[in-house]
Amino acid sequence: MLKIGRWLFLYHIIGIVTGLLALSGCTTQSATMIQQPFESDKYRTVQITRCVNRTDYMGTHDLESEATRTFTNKVRESGLFKIVPDAKVVLTCDIERFEEGSAVKRWLMEGGATQAQVVVMVWEKPDDKVLATFRTAAEVKTGGLYTIGADHYIFGAAFNDIIKQLKAWIKGNELGGLRDQ
Amino acid sequence: MWGKQWYICLGLFLIFLFSFIMGGYAQEGKKVTTGAFVQVNRLDTDLQKGVSTKMDVRQMLGAPNGMGGAIFTIDPKQREIWYYENVEMKDFKREEGVIKVDVRQQVLLVFFEKGVYDGYMWFTNTGKAEAR
Numbered sequence: 001m002l003k004i005g006r007w008l009f010l011y012h013i014i015g016i017v018t019g020l021l022a023l024s025g026c027t028t029q030s031a032t033m034i035q036q037p038f039e040s041d042k043y044r045t046v047q048i049t050r051c052v053n054r055t056d057y058m059g060t061h062d063l064e065s066e067a068t069r070t071f072t073n074k075v076r077e078s079g080l081f082k083i084v085p086d087a088k089v090v091l092t093c094d095i096e097r098f099e100e101g102s103a104v105k106r107w108l109m110e111g112g113a114t115q116a117q118v119v120v121m122v123w124e125k126p127d128d129k130v131l132a133t134f135r136t137a138a139e140v141k142t143g144g145l146y147t148i149g150a151d152h153y154i155f156g157a158a159f160n161d162i163i164k165q166l167k168a169w170i171k172g173n174e175l176g177g178l179r180d181q
Numbered sequence: 182m183w184g185k186q187w188y189i190c191l192g193l194f195l196i197f198l199f200s201f202i203m204g205g206y207a208q209e210g211k212k213v214t215t216g217a218f219v220q221v222n223r224l225d226t227d228l229q230k231g232v233s234t235k236m237d238v239r240q241m242l243g244a245p246n247g248m249g250g251a252i253f254t255i256d257p258k259q260r261e262i263w264y265y266e267n268v269e270m271k272d273f274k275r276e277e278g279v280i281k282v283d284v285r286q287q288v289l290l291v292f293f294e295k296g297v298y299d300g301y302m303w304f305t306n307t308g309k310a311e312a313r
Binding site: 033035052054092094096119121124127128129130133135 | 234235236239240243244245247248251
């Protein structure tokens with residue numbers, strides 16, 4: 001009984017440490033371009049178009065599907081906008097960089113960083129007026145074996161940063177610079 | 182029996198380690214870029230002056246790296262500009278402690294007048310750099 005208790009305690013400690021190390025290894029770098037201030041009465045419903053892959057990535061990930069799903073979920077969870085198919089405000093998304101990386105390489109030697117760079121543009125129809133552009137580059141380059149699976153959560157980290165930038169735009173602030181997550 | 186397994190494991194680990202070290206050396210000569218660059222050769226065929234919208238340009242070229250404006254002395258109509266850039270490290274070598282790099286830079290300016298596509302300007306240059 002005592003042994004099981006010890007194992008459970010150790011299991012939890014390992015989980016917490018792993019989680020902290022995994023998160024500490026992820027950094028994001030943001031760039032925001034605001035063309036129009038946010039108008040709360042006009043810009044509360046949005047439509048999200050499918051993310052476009054601009055990279056020359058040839059691996060196994062379906063980047064467009066993964067990014068579109070992650071971005072849509074993050075916008076929905078944030079509660080910032082209501083997603084409506086024919087809304088006048090359109091959020092477009094482009095994947096500009098994706099490197100799968102390798103936790104083993106990060107552990108054994110330098111390199112092997114997992115990277116994703118995405119850009120979200122906010123448009124107003126019918127004139128296709130650009131309201132704002134949010135770009136972010138997320139990277140996991142430290143953490144070794146604790147960061148196994150970073151290629152699966154890197155889009156989540158990138159779009160979390162996009163949501164932060166959207167929130168700042170809504171509040172009337174402008175974000176930028178390098179932040180740790 | 183246990184000793185034989187231990188040697189097999191050690192051998193596999195050494196093969197694994199060797200492949201990663203060789204992977205590290207293979208980085209030399211690898212192409213490094215700030216991102217896949219826009220297809221400039223399609224600008225003349227896929228975009229129409231006075232017709233294509235900003236959304237058309239974004240569909241084709243992606244989101245710009247910057248935005249700005251211009252007024253030229255010979256034609257003082259105000260134009261909006263979308264800026265695209267790409268820096269590509271085409272090759273790098275280490276020779277006697279010196280890192281030699283071949284770099285290619287491209288800059289593309291896309292002009293809009295009253296919100297529609299009005300033309301473009303494209304530059305490319307190559308250069309060599311050394312780091313000691």
